[in-house]
Amino acid sequence: MSSYCSSLGTKIPRMLLQGKGYDDFFTVTHVVKPGSCPIYKVPCNLSRQHIGFVSKFDQICSSPVMEEEHKKLCGAEEEEYSKELEVSVTAVQMACTLCQRVQDTLISNTHHQVQSKDDNSPVTVADWSVQAVVSWILAECLGTENISIVAEEDVQNLSKANSSELLKAVVETVNQCLVEAPRFGIQKPKSALGTSDVLKIISRCNSTGGPSGRFWVLDPVDGTLGFIRGDQYAVALALIEDGEVKLGVLGCPNYPMRKEWLSYHHRYHRIISKLTPPNSETWNKGCVLYAKKGSGKAWMQPLVHANKMFVWPNCAKQVSVSSIDNPALATFCEPVEKANSSHSFTAGLAHSVGLRKQPLRVYSMVKYAAIARGDAEVFMKFARSGYKEKIWDHAAGVVIIQEAGGMVTDAGGHPLDFSKGLYLEDLDRGIVACSGTTLHAKIIDAVDASWGSSSL
Numbered sequence: 212m213s214s215y216c217s218s219l220g221t222k223i224p225r226m227l228l229q230g231k232g233y234d235d236f237f238t239v240t241h242v243v244k245p246g247s248c249p250i251y252k253v254p255c256n257l258s259r260q261h262i263g264f265v266s267k268f269d270q271i272c273s274s275p276v277m278e279e280e281h282k283k284l285c286g287a288e289e290e291e292y293s294k295e296l297e298v299s300v301t302a303v304q305m306a307c308t309l310c311q312r313v314q315d316t317l318i319s320n321t322h323h324q325v326q327s328k329d330d331n332s333p334v335t336v337a338d339w340s341v342q343a344v345v346s347w348i349l350a351e352c353l354g355t356e357n358i359s360i361v362a363e364e365d366v367q368n369l370s371k372a373n374s375s376e377l378l379k380a381v382v383e384t385v386n387q388c389l390v391e392a393p394r395f396g397i398q399k400p401k402s403a404l405g406t407s408d409v410l411k412i413i414s415r416c417n418s419t420g421g422p423s424g425r426f427w428v429l430d431p432v433d434g435t436l437g438f439i440r441g442d443q444y445a446v447a448l449a450l451i452e453d454g455e456v457k458l459g460v461l462g463c464p465n466y467p468m469r470k471e472w473l474s475y476h477h478r479y480h481r482i483i484s485k486l487t488p489p490n491s492e493t494w495n496k497g498c499v500l501y502a503k504k505g506s507g508k509a510w511m512q513p514l515v516h517a518n519k520m521f522v523w524p525n526c527a528k529q530v531s532v533s534s535i536d537n538p539a540l541a542t543f544c545e546p547v548e549k550a551n552s553s554h555s556f557t558a559g560l561a562h563s564v565g566l567r568k569q570p571l572r573v574y575s576m577v578k579y580a581a582i583a584r585g586d587a588e589v590f591m592k593f594a595r596s597g598y599k600e601k602i603w604d605h606a607a608g609v610v611i612i613q614e615a616g617g618m619v620t621d622a623g624g625h626p627l628d629f630s631k632g633l634y635l636e637d638l639d640r641g642i643v644a645c646s647g648t649t650l651h652a653k654i655i656d657a658v659d660a661s662w663g664s665s666s667l
């Protein structure tokens with residue numbers, strides 16, 4: 212273990228804090244939070260990002276699993292995409308805080324906050340507000356000129372003459388969130404954003420993706436229906452470069468760190484939905500999962516709760532897929548809505564491969580998170596024919612499952628192709644994500660066997 216990995220008086224090489232080319236040291240003067248995931252202060256005007264490195268570095272020193280990364284850091288090579296990862300996780304953490312606040316108010320007042328889009332799907336103040344906040348943070352932290360974003364929402368409905376109340380609510384929600392930026396180590400805007408600023412940052416997310424270059428993919432609220440119903444939803448952000456997903460971040464504000472609480476959440480909604488749940492902090496509600504392509508690791512950190520400081524990497528722990536490969540013991544998840552995926556087709560498939568448990572129907576990309584965390588083994592989605600899956604509904608989840616050790620393909624066994632624009636063009640029938648190759652192969656074979664007799 213390194214000599215500079217703990218406590219007061221600790222010397223931290225400047226190169227770890229500010230990248231290559233420095234050979235002097237900062238001395239730790241203050242332990243903000245002692246314990247297994249300490250946060251240190253160093254005596255200079257370092258940004259949170261740098262202090263974050265200190266915290267990360269300490270974790271690296273104290274965890275044998277991360278020795279390798281420790282070496283990389285000591286080698287002073289800044290890891291590829293490390294800044295993008297930290298910024299995107301921070302943005303998702305802030306977005307989740309925003310969503311929690313809106314979800315709490317929605318339950319008591321849905322009036323101006325929910326709208327229907329042209330395809331009849333719902334959109335809320337939270338969808339637009341998260342898109343604005345994430346767009347603002349990415350531009351602030353990475354430079355406007357470097358940012359190209361594909362995102363779900365546009366400002367059409369928001370700019371209509373009869374939407375002024377809604378727009379006002381979005382502007383307020385965005386400013387309320389950004390005022391808290393310093394808690395996340397980001398400078399807040401010099402003054403509150405005006406209506407035209409907010410419309411501009413939402414509509415700046417107008418990239419159409421494609422096979423070359425770098426762009427972010429954002430689903431500001433995935434599972435909007437679950438969000439409105441007070442249930443599961445996710446904030447999903449991914450970075451795609453030359454058609455390949457390089458980073459994925461999934462914020463799951465109602466998915467507790469501890470699996471046991473998930474069933475509590477279901478019971479709570481079915482039986483006692485009128486009662487107030489335990490305080491979100493005490494039951495460790497909410498997590499953020501993330502992974503970097505090719506790292507072979509996926510991580511989960513708790514959601515930061517009201518008034519608490521977010522310091523990267525926020526006590527992240529590694530997650531991995533389940534080792535269960537016996538279908539009889541496996542759990543499969545699927546969309547809640549029959550309109551989004553055929554429940555009868557997956558029931559037939561489940562039966563033919565020997566999946567015996569009841570399906571876990573969960574809104575949103577929380578299904579991808581459940582597989583990555585090892586809480587379920589299979590995710591299947593078979594949309595009606597003619598429906599084209601959008602890249603923002605899958606990009607973040609796919610890379611997180613892959614790096615956690617799982618496998619995601621279309622129903623023909625081909626990788627999902629994120630290089631074709633806004634949609635997963637040429638997707639063969641549906642999506643199959645599994646914790647391992649054995650289950651995956653069984654399901655792909657079963658799809659082929661039962662497809663002909665299905666009405667899909």
Ligand SMILES: Nc1ncnc2c1ncn2[C@@H]1O[C@H](COP(=O)(O)OS(=O)(=O)O)[C@@H](OP(=O)(O)O)[C@H]1O
Pocket residue numbers: 332363430432433434435436437545546547548549550551552573574575576594595598601604
């Ligand atoms: N007809 C149809 N078929 C398939 N998929 C559709 C369809 N309509 C919408 N969508 C997309 O599904 C996203 C929600 O997927 P879920 O898996 O969360 O579905 S469910 O709400 O649990 O039923 C949902 O994402 P959000 O709009 O972000 O909620 C949509 O992009």
Ligand SMILES: [Mg+2]
Pocket residue numbers: 332333363435
């Ligand atoms: Mg939507």
Ligand SMILES: [Mg+2]
Pocket residue numbers: 430432433434603604
């Ligand atoms: Mg979605």
Ligand SMILES: [Mg+2]
Pocket residue numbers: 338363430431432433434435
């Ligand atoms: Mg959405």
